[in-house]
Amino acid sequence: MIGPTPFRDMLLVAWFELKEMLRTRRALVVIALYLLGGLVASRVFVGVIGRLEDVAADMLQTTRTATPGALTRQVLHSDAYREALVRLFPNRNVADFLLGLPPIVLFFAWSSLAFVPFLIMMTAADTVTQEVQDRGIRFVVIRTGRVEFVLGKYLGQALLMSFVVLLTGFVYLAVAWRGLQGFEFWPTLDGILIFWPRIVVYGFAFVGLAGLCAMNARSAAVARALSFVGLTVSWVLGEMAYRWSDGIFGAAWTAIGFLVPFSHKAALWRPGVAGVLPECAVLVALGLVYLSVGLVMFRRKDL
Amino acid sequence: MSGFCRLERDRSLATRVDGGGGVMTGALAPIALSLRGVTKRFGAIRALDGVDLEVPRGAVFGLVGPNGAGKTTTFGIACGYVRPDGGTVDLFGEGPFDPSKHRGRVAVLPQDAQLGRDIPLLDQLVYFARLQGLGKQEARSQAGWALELAGVTSRARARSRTLSHGMLKRVAIAQAFIGEAELVLLDEPTSGLDPVQAERIREHIVAQRHDRTVVVSSHNLNEIEAVCDHVAMIDHGRAVLAGTVAAITGKNEEVRITLAEGPVPLDMVKTALAGDSVDWDEASRTLVIRFVSRPGRGAEDVIGQALRTLLGHHARISQVVKGRSLERTYLESS
Known part of the structure; x- marks a missing residue:
C-alpha cells in the first residue's frame, strides 16, 4: 500500500534525482548530445526538403525558392498526396490525422520514438546501481523504504526524459521557424504538444525496462551493458512478434508482442486522446510491471 | 570554524518524529537493539555465526573486533541493509528494522558510503532531513546545524567532490545526528x-549518553574504553565477550599499582588488605590486588588502603590503575 508518506518520499527522491542528474557531467553530456542530435536532424530535414524542392523546380523548369517549404506545403495540401497517404494507411482516420500535421512534427515524433529508448538507457540504467556501488544508498534507505527509493529514482528519470523530449521539440520548432517557408507556428507547436505526452509514456515503458535490467546489477558498468542487452532483446522480440503473429504460434507471439514496448509504438500515431489512451495505459502498466519485477529482487538484495 | 564542533542541539525538536510524522508515546523498551543467534553467509564466507547482542537504551555501546570479525555486517543487519540468514533482530522491542516504523528513529554512519559528488552539502543534508519526516523549514535548520557541527558551514554550497576526506567524514557523521x-x-x-577531530567526535559521542543510544564500532580499543559504557567483542562472527566496560575490564575487581625502584613492602600490604588477593609481578614491578566490591568498599577504598601502607613504608608509586585496560582484556580473550 502506498500511503501519503511513501508518496511524499517518492516525490522527494524523484526531485532530488532530477536535480542530481542536471548536475552530473555524464548526464549533461548525454542530454546535450541528444539535443544536438535533434538540432542536426531537424536541420538535415529542412535541408532535404530544400534539395527535393530544388530538384522538382529544375524538373519543372521553374525558379528555385530561397527558403524550402513552399512547394512541400503545396504538395502536402494536394489531393494526390492525400490519396496516396490514405492508401498507405489502412485506417483513414490515421491518414487524415497525419495529413493535418506539419511535416516537421511528424519527423520530430518519428525521431523521438526511435531514439528516446537509447537516451533512457544511457541516463537511467545505472541510477540505482551507482548508489549501491558507492554505498550512498545507505544514507537514504535508513530514512525511507527501498520501494519509495527505487520508484522515486525512476520517476526522476522519467521527468528528466520528458523535459529533454520537450526541449528537443522546441529545438525542432526553432529550426523549422528559421528554415521553412510558410512555417505555421501554432499548428507545429500544437503537433509537438500532441506527441510529447505520447513519447513520454512510450519512454516510461523503457524506464521500467532499464530498471528491470539494471537495478540488480553488480556494478554501474554491468548495469549499463545489461540495459542495452535488454533493449536489443526487447526490439528483437518485438520484430519477431510482429512478423510471426500470424504463424503457428501466433497467439504466443501476440502475447510476447504485448509485453514489448516496441510493439505498441505504431498505435501512438492514432488521432485523438481516446485513440491512444488504451495503448498509453498499456505502456505505463508495462513500465510499472517491469519496475515491480526488478523491485521484487531488489527488496531482497543486500546493500 | 574548522573541525567537528561542540554544539548544543537546537531543542526545538523536542518531540520525536515517527514514520508518519506523529509523536511517539508509551513506555520505552529497556533494550534499544537486540540480536539473537544472528547468522549471515556471503558465499563461502561465514560473516556472522550466531551473534548475540543486547544494547541497553541510553548506552554508549562499543563494538570491537579484528578486521573481518563481522562488525560492519552486524551494523548492516541492524539497519536493514543486509538480510540475516537466521536469528532474530529487534529494535526497541518492535521487530527488525522497518523504515515505516523506524524512520527518523535510527540513524547511521555507514562505513565507506559516499555522499553525492555533484550535490551541494546543504542540499544533501536537507534531503536527508526531509526523508526523515521533517518539514521544509525544520529540515533546513537541522541541515544548517549539522554543517555547523561538522565545522563546514562556510562550504554549505560546495559540492562534495571539492571537499577533503576529513570534511566529508565529519559531514557523514553529522548527518547521523540530524533530527532526534x-x-x-x-x-x-x-x-x-586527525587526532584533534577524532577527539572532538569522541566528546560529541560522550555528550549523547542517556539522551540516545549510540553504538560505535572501532579498532581503537583505547577510544572505545574512553567513550563507551558498554562493550561487545566480536570475533569470527560471534560475540565473545559483552557487558559493561567496568565489568569487562574489572574496574571494580582489580587494582594495579606499579612501583618505581625502591622498597616493596609486600607483606605489609597483604596484612593491610587481609581477605583480598595481593600478588607481586616482579617483571613489571606491579602489585595486583583483586578484591570483591561491596557497598562501602569499592576500588577507591582499596587504593586508599594500599597507598597508605605503601607510602608509610617509603615505597615509590609510579602508577595506579583500576582494572585492566580494554586492550589487555581483548588480547587475553582473543
Whole structure:
C-alpha cells in the first residue's frame, strides 16, 4: 500500500534525482548530445526538403525558392498526396490525422520514438546501481523504504526524459521557424504538444525496462551493458512478434508482442486522446510491471 | 570554524518524529537493539555465526573486533541493509528494522558510503532531513546545524567532490545526528581523521549518553574504553565477550599499582588488605590486588588502603590503575 508518506518520499527522491542528474557531467553530456542530435536532424530535414524542392523546380523548369517549404506545403495540401497517404494507411482516420500535421512534427515524433529508448538507457540504467556501488544508498534507505527509493529514482528519470523530449521539440520548432517557408507556428507547436505526452509514456515503458535490467546489477558498468542487452532483446522480440503473429504460434507471439514496448509504438500515431489512451495505459502498466519485477529482487538484495 | 564542533542541539525538536510524522508515546523498551543467534553467509564466507547482542537504551555501546570479525555486517543487519540468514533482530522491542516504523528513529554512519559528488552539502543534508519526516523549514535548520557541527558551514554550497576526506567524514557523521534519532550507529567514526577531530567526535559521542543510544564500532580499543559504557567483542562472527566496560575490564575487581625502584613492602600490604588477593609481578614491578566490591568498599577504598601502607613504608608509586585496560582484556580473550 502506498500511503501519503511513501508518496511524499517518492516525490522527494524523484526531485532530488532530477536535480542530481542536471548536475552530473555524464548526464549533461548525454542530454546535450541528444539535443544536438535533434538540432542536426531537424536541420538535415529542412535541408532535404530544400534539395527535393530544388530538384522538382529544375524538373519543372521553374525558379528555385530561397527558403524550402513552399512547394512541400503545396504538395502536402494536394489531393494526390492525400490519396496516396490514405492508401498507405489502412485506417483513414490515421491518414487524415497525419495529413493535418506539419511535416516537421511528424519527423520530430518519428525521431523521438526511435531514439528516446537509447537516451533512457544511457541516463537511467545505472541510477540505482551507482548508489549501491558507492554505498550512498545507505544514507537514504535508513530514512525511507527501498520501494519509495527505487520508484522515486525512476520517476526522476522519467521527468528528466520528458523535459529533454520537450526541449528537443522546441529545438525542432526553432529550426523549422528559421528554415521553412510558410512555417505555421501554432499548428507545429500544437503537433509537438500532441506527441510529447505520447513519447513520454512510450519512454516510461523503457524506464521500467532499464530498471528491470539494471537495478540488480553488480556494478554501474554491468548495469549499463545489461540495459542495452535488454533493449536489443526487447526490439528483437518485438520484430519477431510482429512478423510471426500470424504463424503457428501466433497467439504466443501476440502475447510476447504485448509485453514489448516496441510493439505498441505504431498505435501512438492514432488521432485523438481516446485513440491512444488504451495503448498509453498499456505502456505505463508495462513500465510499472517491469519496475515491480526488478523491485521484487531488489527488496531482497543486500546493500 | 574548522573541525567537528561542540554544539548544543537546537531543542526545538523536542518531540520525536515517527514514520508518519506523529509523536511517539508509551513506555520505552529497556533494550534499544537486540540480536539473537544472528547468522549471515556471503558465499563461502561465514560473516556472522550466531551473534548475540543486547544494547541497553541510553548506552554508549562499543563494538570491537579484528578486521573481518563481522562488525560492519552486524551494523548492516541492524539497519536493514543486509538480510540475516537466521536469528532474530529487534529494535526497541518492535521487530527488525522497518523504515515505516523506524524512520527518523535510527540513524547511521555507514562505513565507506559516499555522499553525492555533484550535490551541494546543504542540499544533501536537507534531503536527508526531509526523508526523515521533517518539514521544509525544520529540515533546513537541522541541515544548517549539522554543517555547523561538522565545522563546514562556510562550504554549505560546495559540492562534495571539492571537499577533503576529513570534511566529508565529519559531514557523514553529522548527518547521523540530524533530527532526534533514538539509536545512532557509527561505523568507524574516527578512522581517517586527525587526532584533534577524532577527539572532538569522541566528546560529541560522550555528550549523547542517556539522551540516545549510540553504538560505535572501532579498532581503537583505547577510544572505545574512553567513550563507551558498554562493550561487545566480536570475533569470527560471534560475540565473545559483552557487558559493561567496568565489568569487562574489572574496574571494580582489580587494582594495579606499579612501583618505581625502591622498597616493596609486600607483606605489609597483604596484612593491610587481609581477605583480598595481593600478588607481586616482579617483571613489571606491579602489585595486583583483586578484591570483591561491596557497598562501602569499592576500588577507591582499596587504593586508599594500599597507598597508605605503601607510602608509610617509603615505597615509590609510579602508577595506579583500576582494572585492566580494554586492550589487555581483548588480547587475553582473543
